[in-house]
Amino acid sequence: MNTKSTINYQEIAKELNGIETTTNSDRLTKLSLDYYHFSPILTEQLQNKRGELAAFPTTEAEVLKIALICVKYKIPLTVRGAGTGNYGQCIPLEGGIILDTSKMNQIQWLKPGIACVQPGVKMAAFDKQARKIGWELRIAPSTYRTATIGGFIGGGSVGMGSVNYGQISDRGNLRRVRLVTLEETPQVLELEGDRVQKVLHAYGTTGIITELEIPLAPAYPWQEIIVTFDDFMTAASFGQALSDSHGIVKKLVSIHASPIPSYFPALKNYIPQGKHCALLMVSEYDITPFQDLVQEYQGEITYSKTAAEAAKGTSLLEFTWNHTTLHARSVDNKLTYLQTFYFTLERLEKLYQQRGDEIMIHLEFLRAGDKAVPAGLQLIRFTTGERLNEIIRDRESQGAFIANPHVYTIEDGGNKQVDPQKVAFKQQVDPYGLLNPGKMRGFRE
Template identity: 30%
Template sequence: MREFIEKLQQIVGVENVKTDPDELERYSKDETSEIEHQTPLCVVFPTTAEEVSQIMKLANLYKVPVTPRGAGTGLSGGAVPIKGGIVLSLEKMNRIVEIDRENMVAVVEPGVITDEIQKLAEEYGLFYAGDPASSESSSIGGNVAENAGGVKVMKYGPTSHHILGLEVVLPTGEIVNFGGKVLKNVMGYDMVRLFVGSEGTLGIVTKIIVRLIPKPKYFATLLVPFDNVERAVLSVPKILSESGILPTSIELMDKQSALMASTFLSENIPHQDAECHLIIEVDGTDKDGLARTYINLGEKLQQMGALEVYIADNRYQRLKIWKFRKAIAEGIIAFRPRHCMEDVSVPIKEIPKLIMKTYEIAEENKLEVLNFGHVGDGNVHVTFLKPEQMSEQLWKENLEKALVDLYQTTAKLGGTITGEHGIGIKRKKYLSIFMSKNELDLMKKLKRIFDPNNVLNPGKVFD
């Protein structure tokens, strides 16, 4: 192994291969809770696609597993190293190569933090419409690897809708390019979309052409408490189809989530005791038109049984509402580090059934649970919490039972195990609940042709 590490040092320079224990510990995990960490042999920091290519060729020669890593904010263990393997960090490939205003695209390296693209794009009147909740800390390369979703998917689509082209180093070291600075491209198979969401198992993305759109001028956010989850959720498609409005976001927090947020913020949410709250955001280019749109939306929500409609049409008030939404996850991490945040998606109208079932599952397994997520796309972050007094053993056993029940319920409702966080190592053993052997085999065959020696992030997504 010393020989292998020396050759890595020859490729990227001694200063770009880290082996000290503190660093290795830092790269042994991502932000996924309740999964095993793994210490890598070393962490290597390439700065060019050519270096990535040489590293992959070396890894194939020595049969050393390589786990690519962006900012390490993943929630499925995708960036957790493989036993006996190395971490390939893309943190030093973090240049915004260009904002091309006339073609309305950005060309970026994978290590760029997503919000940095946004900030620079806005200076040109442009806008990156991908918006994972983690955009302040996650990298665009990680967003691509996971096909990150977020709170604007309903109007703008997931990350895959905004990626026009990729430079990719294949697991065997070849550098390939797919797509370009064009919005429409049907030249052969859609390789760009095959790499997006492949969780760092089919290739290492080294350059990304990102679509930018004109920046919307005005935004408004509605906070809408309901005394009934079903009424809240089912009001949505009815109102949208009657009004023609396509909001950017329709977020849902159940009572337990609202409690978590308000505890974290030491501040009550209006109608703290409502069964649930919706947060609805609309954007537009005409101020008065947008105002009529959200007033219309608010009136219809009240007709459908909303307890109240709070409207925020300036930045300060809007952030105040979104603060509650963001405080759910922050509160969970701060107060209840022993938790398991899930990412199931179901058809919209099944959300109430799913949420009711999670309360049952939690009760049966003596766990606590809270639900928040995205009504517009059916994605609910069911989060089980370990009661403080529960033993480790019981927590593990009961959580396992709860997860299996949750996934089986989700499958029965026509849903999917993960809407935006990915399979990684966290969910791979449950895939057979959702997919047939033929379906899974097809994916495994894909992996094999890209990575015949199984060196690129092996054991992620499936074994």
């Protein structure tokens, strides 16, 4: 691979003629970074990393042209969607070209149950179109308004809808991808069925996705609701019960232990101090049985907006998943987080009791394996990296699963181990190791 010094990026820009590019350093700074700063550890490691040229292709042909030049000069290439990842997924560790997909934002076709899109299509914008024919995305992150579909497949995993459809890696949640390789002679490949796993959550290390076929969910009008509780474990049990209520259609079940709601000033009129709360999306058609469930758990509904009303303001979605961390950090930037699967309420209760002052528990329910399980993003009052690792090891020893968001390689985060299938595929499609170098640990080992 070439190092920074030997490449003249002005010349490269010329060779890319017809494709929009920039070498403006302010823009490159913006286009090089993501939400890595949620982690004090990643902040230290990544804050100075920069790409040297950004390109904005609009078609697969232009992507191929960029790929060709990267191979020719052995220039690192890092794909960027909206740059909302939070593990530095799209931060170029070794400089080179940033391929920004934001101009590849066409919906190729849209049918009942399934759609085909370019990678830079933003999720909320997509749903606006899909809803016209009665469908919507199955799963979307809380960065729904800004994030791209390609970025979600490349770097995301879960979100609203996961209580029904699980994770994007669950079989069936991605159907087909086209991707451009960085082989000696770059080419376009198509992967279908289970083979799409090779690019899922691969941080763009196994090819540049140029088109995706994604399954859809029937669109419901989602009522947005806040329910408050006196007791945290009652709130958590309510979340489990709602997730398990097959007769009540829902999309989001997010539970917040006090004092987390105090980090949501916009919601302060709805969540009295000291209360625990559930932030929910439930089908408008199912509100009656939902109210019976709330009553059974002695919750209080303090906020309830129809889908039409909710569309006028900020969605409750933007207080859930990793947006909880965002709001908490905007009040107290000493806070960081850990992505944690508790799996059972029993384990959750034990860990809740051990939390001390250092930890605040925030749950998101999602389907995993044969059940809906409590997982979530607990907030941690950061002191040192050692202490953070100590917490991780302790939780793991008690049977929780932690997808560590304070590391930037695929394997050290959620995947936990080198995926030989992905590594072998990378060897095939990126023999020079130019794609987002340094992010797939298994490749260089």
